[in-house]
Amino acid sequence: MTELAATDPLPKPKRDIAPILLPIALALLMIPLIGSTSSWLTLTAASLAMGMMIFIMASGLTLVFGLMDVLNFGHGAFIAVGAYVATLVLAPFAASVQADSLWVSLAVLAPAALLSMAVSGALGLIVERVLILPVYGQHLKQILMTTGGLIVAEQTLYALWGPQIIPMPLPASLRGSFILGDVAIAKYRVLAMLIGLAVFIAIQLVLNRTKLGLLIRAGVENREMVEALGYRIRRLFLGVFMTGSALAGLGGVMWALYREQVHASMSDDLTVLIFIVVIIGGLGSIGGCFIGAILVAMVANYGGFLVPKLALVSNILLMVAILMWRPRGLYAVTSR
Amino acid sequence: MMILSGDPPKSRVLTLVLVLIILALAATPFLFPGAKALNVAAKICVFAALVASYDLLLGYTGSVSFAHTMFYGIGSYAIAIALYGMGPNWAAVATGIVVGLPLAALLALAIGLFSLRVAAIFFAMITLAVASAFQVLASQLSWLTGGEDGRSFQLPELLRPGTVLISRNLFGFEINGRILTFYLVFTISALMILALLRVVNSPFGRVLQAIRENRFRAEALGFRTVFHLTYANCLAALVAASAGILNALWLRYAGPDTSLSFSIMLDILLMVVIGGMGTIYGAIIGATIFILAQNYLQSLMGVASKAASEAGLPLLPGLLHPDRWLLWLGLLFIASVYFFPTGVVGRLRNGGGDKSAGASH
Numbered sequence: 090m091t092e093l094a095a096t097d098p099l100p101k102p103k104r105d106i107a108p109i110l111l112p113i114a115l116a117l118l119m120i121p122l123i124g125s126t127s128s129w130l131t132l133t134a135a136s137l138a139m140g141m142m143i144f145i146m147a148s149g150l151t152l153v154f155g156l157m158d159v160l161n162f163g164h165g166a167f168i169a170v171g172a173y174v175a176t177l178v179l180a181p182f183a184a185s186v187q188a189d190s191l192w193v194s195l196a197v198l199a200p201a202a203l204l205s206m207a208v209s210g211a212l213g214l215i216v217e218r219v220l221i222l223p224v225y226g227q228h229l230k231q232i233l234m235t236t237g238g239l240i241v242a243e244q245t246l247y248a249l250w251g252p253q254i255i256p257m258p259l260p261a262s263l264r265g266s267f268i269l270g271d272v273a274i275a276k277y278r279v280l281a282m283l284i285g286l287a288v289f290i291a292i293q294l295v296l297n298r299t300k301l302g303l304l305i306r307a308g309v310e311n312r313e314m315v316e317a318l319g320y321r322i323r324r325l326f327l328g329v330f331m332t333g334s335a336l337a338g339l340g341g342v343m344w345a346l347y348r349e350q351v352h353a354s355m356s357d358d359l360t361v362l363i364f365i366v367v368i369i370g371g372l373g374s375i376g377g378c379f380i381g382a383i384l385v386a387m388v389a390n391y392g393g394f395l396v397p398k399l400a401l402v403s404n405i406l407l408m409v410a411i412l413m414w415r416p417r418g419l420y421a422v423t424s425r
Numbered sequence: 426m427m428i429l430s431g432d433p434p435k436s437r438v439l440t441l442v443l444v445l446i447i448l449a450l451a452a453t454p455f456l457f458p459g460a461k462a463l464n465v466a467a468k469i470c471v472f473a474a475l476v477a478s479y480d481l482l483l484g485y486t487g488s489v490s491f492a493h494t495m496f497y498g499i500g501s502y503a504i505a506i507a508l509y510g511m512g513p514n515w516a517a518v519a520t521g522i523v524v525g526l527p528l529a530a531l532l533a534l535a536i537g538l539f540s541l542r543v544a545a546i547f548f549a550m551i552t553l554a555v556a557s558a559f560q561v562l563a564s565q566l567s568w569l570t571g572g573e574d575g576r577s578f579q580l581p582e583l584l585r586p587g588t589v590l591i592s593r594n595l596f597g598f599e600i601n602g603r604i605l606t607f608y609l610v611f612t613i614s615a616l617m618i619l620a621l622l623r624v625v626n627s628p629f630g631r632v633l634q635a636i637r638e639n640r641f642r643a644e645a646l647g648f649r650t651v652f653h654l655t656y657a658n659c660l661a662a663l664v665a666a667s668a669g670i671l672n673a674l675w676l677r678y679a680g681p682d683t684s685l686s687f688s689i690m691l692d693i694l695l696m697v698v699i700g701g702m703g704t705i706y707g708a709i710i711g712a713t714i715f716i717l718a719q720n721y722l723q724s725l726m727g728v729a730s731k732a733a734s735e736a737g738l739p740l741l742p743g744l745l746h747p748d749r750w751l752l753w754l755g756l757l758f759i760a761s762v763y764f765f766p767t768g769v770v771g772r773l774r775n776g777g778g779d780k781s782a783g784a785s786h
Contacts (some may be wrong), residue, residue, distance in 0.1 A: 144724065150783060160549070160550075162549075212503055220759065223763055224762070224763075228482075229487055229489060230762055230766070232549055232763045233489075233694065233698060233758075234759060234763070235760055236691065236763065237755050237756075237758040237759040238755075238759065240691055240751060240752070240754075240755035240758065241752060241755040241756055244751050244752030245752060245753060247748070247749065248740075248743040248744045248746065248749050248752060249740075249743065251743075252748065262704075357687055358557075360553075361553055361554055361557040364550040364553060364554060365550075365554050366548055367550075367552075368547065368551070395531075398565075402558045402562065403516045404554065404558065405554055405555060408551075408554065409539070410538075414468045
């Protein structure tokens with residue numbers, strides 16, 4: 090033990106950088122395997138964009154679990170709802186969306202995304218009050234209730250919009266790629282990366298620089314202690330749940346634009362992907378979730394390029410490998 | 426009551442309902458003529474066994490698995506691929522069983538050892554991920570599984586509808602291979618449900634319930650909980666795969682929509698919760714209610730939807746459309762988790778109670 094003077098700053102917790110190096114190492118390892126630098130850059134950009142979108146969708150889920158031990162199997166519903174709500178705005182303004190000017194299409198896309206977030210967030214409020222509050226503290230019933238909620242939400246979407254796939258074309262100004270030398274990077278991917286990075290930085294700032302964030306992090310680590318100090322953690326949780334739902338809605342809009350189509354079944358497919366990300370990252374950890382999302386996207390993109398057949402099970406293999414290394418995920422933040 | 430393993434329904438109404446269901450199922454070929462009724466009855470039998478095996482996991486150990494359709498699908502595909510590849514003979518049926526059942530058990534063992542060891546909550550998520558990967562795999566390996574189209578196959582001579590065993594003029598009914606297949610499905614399903622009843626009322630089943638109520642305490646008492654949970658997982662997988670075999674034999678087909686899709690998993694969840702978790706009998710009630718609703722409620726909803734659209738009501742035609750019947754069952758599901766956590770059977774037995782409350786921690 091080293092002696093500490095009273096004026097010295099408190100010792101910082103040791104930073105665990107191995108998980109951060111993991112995606113970087115994976116990306117570097119792929120350069121010789123893929124061979125061509127330009128396709129490597131394109132694939133890496135694609136992975137980062139996809140990873141950011143998955144991160145936006147998964148971030149809420151991991152915090153909700155970490156904070157309140159609530160496993161929301163209906164998280165995917167918020168994604169689908171967000172995407173469907175966006176079509177409400179985008180369909181009437183289809184002409185302006187397809188305008189040549191980037192600013193005009195962004196001026197339509199931004200309110201669409203905001204409306205989606207508002208509706209998903211409001212739905213989050215209802216889900217938390219109606220489905221999760223009554224069975225609080227009972228895992229089994231939580232899983233059943235939220236699965237039931239997922240069924241009802243999906244079926245309601247079908248009832249309102251019909252069972253067909255709704256096209257959601259990308260604005261003309263966001264089509265095409267930036268060409269740097271012989272590297273082509275799709276414009277929309279750059280936008281997705283920017284939004285994802287902004288969301289990540291915003292979450293990190295709130296969690297690490299505000300009192301609210303301090304309470305959330307403390308709650309993730311030890312809920313009873315925060316309650317004992319007199320904070321109403323239930324209200325805090327409701328806020329986190331609504332924010333997470335709203336982010337899932339935003340992710341849904343981005344994913345729908347990426348795929349250029351909307352369908353309620355997207356919630357099923359993405360739920361699986363998000364669960365894998367949350368497990369890999371460590372339940373409750375935003376940093377782990379971020380790295381996990383990028384890893385999953387990298388494995389999907391590189392794997393799809395190198396061994397297309399393997400891409401089907403690559404996520405599971407990744408999850409197994411990570412859990413062998415760290416059984417509780419990359420960052421184990423909860424005490425549970 | 427040796428055959429019920431000392432665990433009778435314990436309620437007069439429940440006994441009556443169960444006896445009625447079983448008699449109706451047994452007599453379906455003679456009471457309700459027509460292919461549809463027989464199909465519905467066979468499906469109820471298969472699903473009663475499948476749901477009972479899921480109840481062993483959900484109701485008795487409190488662990489939520491989303492991979493149950495995977496085992497069901499393994500059984501279906503094993504028999505389908507064997508009969509498709511080797512032709513319609515009994516050797517192919519035997520091959521399907523010999524390959525399918527151990528495969529399901531091994532996979533269950535692997536998943537169990539891998540995910541039941543860590544936090545119980547992981548189990549639900551990992552089974553979901555593995556099941557979805559398996560589903561993609563099955564639809565991609567089209568040289569083996571037939572992809573999205575699945576595999577249709579011929580049954581051995583004896584089980585074909587064209588084989589007349591007892592001709593019409595004896596009892597006024599014709600006993601053909603189809604009816605024989607139905608009784609095969611009925612008998613094996615019934616035997617599996619009785620076997621499951623035996624399992625849950627054995628000392629092993631008591632340990633499972635102890636783990637459900639308090640895993641830490643069960644471990645402190647000296648039970649190796651991982652062993653018990655994995656064993657239960659393997660048993661459930663075996664029964665599910667057997668149910669899959671029966672289903673494929675009945676349909677003469679195995680494909681992603683009939684044996685692997687996520688919606689079947691949700692159906693199983695709905696059936697077990699509506700019927701009553703942790704009772705085994707709930708599986709029979711739940712499967713009967715659900716499949717009857719699936720087959721007959723839909724036509725009722727079609728009528729209602731048409732009436733609503735003719736009356737010019739907004740939104741209602743869409744909500745009442747026959748394809749939206751799952752919406753109403755989903756609402757019923759939420760309501761039953763909330764208001765009747767013990768399901769129909771629990772209600773009939775003692776008007777509620779808290780037997781399955783607070784499970785899984």
